[in-house]
Amino acid sequence: MAEQSCLVTNDWICGEYLRSRSQELADATVQHIGITVVSVLIGFAVAFPLALLARRGPRFAAPVLGLTTVLYTVPSLAMFSLLLPLFGLSAALVVTGLVLYSLTILVRNILAGLDAVPQEAKEAARGMGYGPGRLLWEVELPLALPAVMAGLRIATVSTVALTTVGSLVGKGGLGNLIEDALPSFFKAQVLTAAVLCVVLAVVADLLLLGLQRLLTPWTRISGAVEAAPAKTDAGPPAPATVKAG
């Protein structure tokens, strides 16, 4: 009895699919990672000065936080469509949309981290003759790092998921494979791409967690800090939003 190919029977899990389309899957994954990494890096580069600006007082904080919150409320489908006249069908459109979303989380977390730096630490540094620049780089930023990294992790995980919507303009990484599979109800392709998205998100999260541990060796010295990792993992509890649409 000849075994029917799982491609013909349209099985959910299909080894033959993985073998025959491995190149396509690899290309889509590379595009997905590329879009995510570029978006988060640009997002961070924009969010950092915005957070420093917002810290100068409520006169700056209100518009910065207000604008990023409004941007975050716009659904991704609408965001990408509103950018269409500016960017056309390009990866730049998807990256711009994702950067705008990441700003909300990153600005808030950077601000929260900097605000939580103990006043005594800052006073001590000033007393030792630290100027504002050196104070920021050598005292405030290292102490704010756990909150900043928590924001970076949330932003990265959401960005991985949101990238799929980029398939609207043909630049959605694994989302493109999902879209292509829909007209023929190709189960193996939809499931494989969906699982790969989640795997990418989890791997990215763990890599950033590893980076955080590397960058903050002092948090591992005292047992007290290590005892409560769940809290830092969750980030600041206030905006427990889920940006997926």
Place this chain on the structure above:
Amino acid sequence: MGVIGDAWTWLTTGANWSGDGGAAHRLGEHLYVSGVSLAVAGAIALPIALYLGHKGKGGALAVNLSNVGRAVPVFAVLALFMVTSLRNSGYWPTIIALVLFAVPPLLTNAYVGMREVDRAVVEAARGMGMSGGQLFVRVELPLAYPMIMTGLRSAAVQVVATASIAAMVGLGGLGRIITAGFNTYDTAQVFAGAVLVAGLALVVEGVLVGLDRLLSPLRRRRPA
């Protein structure tokens, strides 16, 4: 200017609002699936979150659920539904997906709100002889209210956003105006649809912020 003007023309043309594929019908679909889903998600998530928060159990569940919700792409979940027989069941694939993505923000925020109630206040209430039920209704619930409303707001915005993604897999809702515009290379229609979807999300957010202030049991907002 050209696109914005054309989009305005699209929005002010009556013919684009009428009929089965018209904006009015799509808006109705959008509001219907969003409303039903939010109600179902609230009915599932809030009792669980409030109970767990009152008992002080299940913190890991509340936090992890939120993280899982973030990592799973909405588009992938809708697509998975559409390659099963669920695709023939009307609004169900959309509603199920919307409920799945509305539960995490509702549950996590309500749980955190309950747990963040000052322990000293809880002890004082117990010392005054309040029963578990009285403590819950008269102390914990009013104090957790801001976070519960935050969860409701982010769930509502999430639901409206997810309902627009449903159009990408061929389901109804306002997003269809956008996807139909993409199919016919009609940038003005894409832009007009996007304005409608974004506007709806902002209106929902605004209405809920207003409702929050109106219903607040403490009348004085906690600093955000």
